[in-house]
Amino acid sequence: MLRSDLSISVTELGSLLDHSGVVGAAEDYAARVFGADFSMFVTNGTSTSNKIVLHGCVTQGDAVLIDRNCHKSVQHGLSMTGSIPVYLRPLRNGYGIIGPIALDQLQPAAIDAAITSTPLRRYMNDEAPVYAVITNSTYDGLCYDVEAVDHALGERVDRIHFDEAWFAYARFNPLYAGRYGMYRESGDSSGPTVLTTQSTHKLLAALSQASMIHVRQGRKPIDRDRFNEAFMMHASTSPQYAIIASNDVSTAMMDGASGVSLTQESIQEAIAFRKTMVRVGREIIKRDEGGSRGPWWFGVWQPDVIVDPVGGDECDFSAVSDEVLGREPRCWTLAPGAAWHGFGDLAQGYCMLDPIKVTLLTPGIDSLGELATWGIPAELVSRFLETRGIVVEKTGDYTLLFLFSIGITRGKWGTLVDALFDFKTLYDRDAPLREVFPDLARAHGDRYGALTLPMLGDEMHAFMLETELPRKLERAYETLPEPVMPPDVAYENLVRGKVRMLPVGEMAGHASAVMVVPYPPGIPILMPGENVEAAIVEYLEALQAFDRRFPGFAHHVLGVALDGGERHSGYRVSCLLDDATTVAGGSAAAGRSEP
Numbered sequence: 001m002l003r004s005d006l007s008i009s010v011t012e013l014g015s016l017l018d019h020s021g022v023v024g025a026a027e028d029y030a031a032r033v034f035g036a037d038f039s040m041f042v043t044n045g046t047s048t049s050n051k052i053v054l055h056g057c058v059t060q061g062d063a064v065l066i067d068r069n070c071h072k073s074v075q076h077g078l079s080m081t082g083s084i085p086v087y088l089r090p091l092r093n094g095y096g097i098i099g100p101i102a103l104d105q106l107q108p109a110a111i112d113a114a115i116t117s118t119p120l121r122r123y124m125n126d127e128a129p130v131y132a133v134i135t136n137s138t139y140d141g142l143c144y145d146v147e148a149v150d151h152a153l154g155e156r157v158d159r160i161h162f163d164e165a166w167f168a169y170a171r172f173n174p175l176y177a178g179r180y181g182m183y184r185e186s187g188d189s190s191g192p193t194v195l196t197t198q199s200t201h202k203l204l205a206a207l208s209q210a211s212m213i214h215v216r217q218g219r220k221p222i223d224r225d226r227f228n229e230a231f232m233m234h235a236s237t238s239p240q241y242a243i244i245a246s247n248d249v250s251t252a253m254m255d256g257a258s259g260v261s262l263t264q265e266s267i268q269e270a271i272a273f274r275k276t277m278v279r280v281g282r283e284i285i286k287r288d289e290g291g292s293r294g295p296w297w298f299g300v301w302q303p304d305v306i307v308d309p310v311g312g313d314e315c316d317f318s319a320v321s322d323e324v325l326g327r328e329p330r331c332w333t334l335a336p337g338a339a340w341h342g343f344g345d346l347a348q349g350y351c352m353l354d355p356i357k358v359t360l361l362t363p364g365i366d367s368l369g370e371l372a373t374w375g376i377p378a379e380l381v382s383r384f385l386e387t388r389g390i391v392v393e394k395t396g397d398y399t400l401l402f403l404f405s406i407g408i409t410r411g412k413w414g415t416l417v418d419a420l421f422d423f424k425t426l427y428d429r430d431a432p433l434r435e436v437f438p439d440l441a442r443a444h445g446d447r448y449g450a451l452t453l454p455m456l457g458d459e460m461h462a463f464m465l466e467t468e469l470p471r472k473l474e475r476a477y478e479t480l481p482e483p484v485m486p487p488d489v490a491y492e493n494l495v496r497g498k499v500r501m502l503p504v505g506e507m508a509g510h511a512s513a514v515m516v517v518p519y520p521p522g523i524p525i526l527m528p529g530e531n532v533e534a535a536i537v538e539y540l541e542a543l544q545a546f547d548r549r550f551p552g553f554a555h556h557v558l559g560v561a562l563d564g565g566e567r568h569s570g571y572r573v574s575c576l577l578d579d580a581t582t583v584a585g586g587s588a589a590a591g592r593s594e595p
């Protein structure tokens with residue numbers, strides 16, 4: 001890598017900014033393989049790809065439809081362009097997993113209603129939205145019937161962007177047919193123009209920061225040269241050639257038969273893991289292992305009953321062969337109203353769970369958010385796995401997410417099953433925390449020194465019951481906060497210093513200057529310029545109380561500053577002052593264009 005770290009003045013390497021030479025050839029190759037009319041390589045992550053797409057498609061005062069479950073880079077794109085967001089709200093279930101946006105929310109009537117009801121309407125150039133962005137798949141592995149989305153959204157917008165940061169492999173396996181942005185073959189230009197952005201480094205094999213933008217032309221095509229102005233605004237003039245080359249290698253790995261076999265391998269490994277987890281759970285129940293608490297094991301978030309795609313009968317998940325599970329999308333689609341997913345009445349076939357994204361459930365809550373009397377918060381398990389060198393992709397209140405990327409082997413996931421077993425053994429024999437988490441017990445001896453693993457779990461679960469944290473989360477996300485100004489104006493105020501850090505308890509009635517995102521679930525609770533409502537304060541206060549009660553287990557809340565180090569005294573958020581301006585361009589513009 002160091003030897004290939006050459007300068008842009010080596011002309012035989014071509015130029016990323018002009019998409020010329022070997023770099024241009026590699027981008028053309030990627031366009032062929034990924035099914036685009038043209039593709040661009042980006043060397044600063046999909047964070048930058050998203051900003052390029054927004055900058056290249058929308059401008060000040062344009063109405064845009066935004067998945068509320070968007071990555072922060074999309075929000076940055078809003079602030080940079082001065083476009084006016086109209087949010088599309090995804091579903092949530094009781095585990096706190098973010099679902100798809102329901103199909104009826106994408107239909108023209110719902111979109112028109114969302115546009116007419118937003119207080120930001122007065123800032124819009126025109127009420128016809130010019131662009132929509134959807135996260136596909138979600139972090140938890142829920143992917144859309146893209147044709148249905150295109151069709152519905154296409155009634156109102158000419159350009160649709162699918163943020164596929166975690167989904168670059170979808171085109172290469174028939175299991176995902178019709179579920180990724182570039183599903184349409186060339187020649188059909190009657191539909192909306194579709195753009196996708198993919199982190200090649202996340203679930204394909206490229207180096208960190210490698211990303212791609214793909215464009216499939218439709219109505220209102222993208223002029224490549226004009227779009228490249230946006231590209232150049234965000235690109236470095238000294239791109240890293242190793243990153244560019246790794247995009248090319250990833251493309252070649254996916255091209256032809258190897259793409260199918262590599263993706264199929266991950267799918268089959270994930271299925272084998274899922275089945276093993278179910279089988280182990282049944283064994284434990286049969287043998288009644290679990291000490292005084294009765295038999296328990298981790299659940300797998302997946303359908304328990306599947307309509308056999310071959311015979312048409314309902315059968316147990318474990319009774320369906322690995323081969324059928326690995327081939328038939330119908331095994332993974334979320335059936336309308338099925339209890340396991342908790343998203344209610346989704347349209348048949350609209351949403352599919354990607355088998356390679358595996359969510360494990362710890363005991364304590366159901367898909368409707370009903371807490372049981374006993375439970376094991378997932379953070380404890382996650383923390384234990386970390387001591388074994390296993391990093392959990394995302395930890396929820398009672399969920400653990402694992403991704404089966406290319407190259408995962410039976411040996412690797414076998415280690416995970418062993419570690420989960422070890423956790424169970426330690427839990428069931430009341431192991432002291434000094435033994436399970438020596439570092440934690442040392443750092444907070446007075447707090448944890450005398451506790452056992454189940455004692456801490458019980459305390460955490462009791463806290464959930466007492467504070468009704470899952471319900472508070474639900475209420476905080478139930479209604480969208482009211483925006484008082486668009487994100488770009490909030491950002492202007494931030495730069496001009498028209499902001500003040502407020503403790504969370506004093507935020508109600510003020511507007512946030514920044515995006516606030518609790519992890520999990522990783523979906524913004526506040527966008528810049530949105531009013532802080534009581535339900536949001538209550539939720540953040542409960543999180544803060546948890547962090548105080550359980551030192552060493554603090555939540556990660558993006559956009560929140562902490563007072564003082566580990567034993568912090570509280571969350572603080574940058575809020576807008578009462579005399580903050582509400583128009584872009586500040587006071588000079590106010591006389592001209594007070595909306």
Ligand SMILES: *Cc1c(COP(=O)(O)O)cnc(C)c1O
Nearest residue numbers: 045046047048071135163165199
């Ligand atoms: C990770 C992520 C991004 C940003 O990608 P990077 O390559 O890390 O810059 C964008 N969108 C979504 C949905 C993501 O999860």
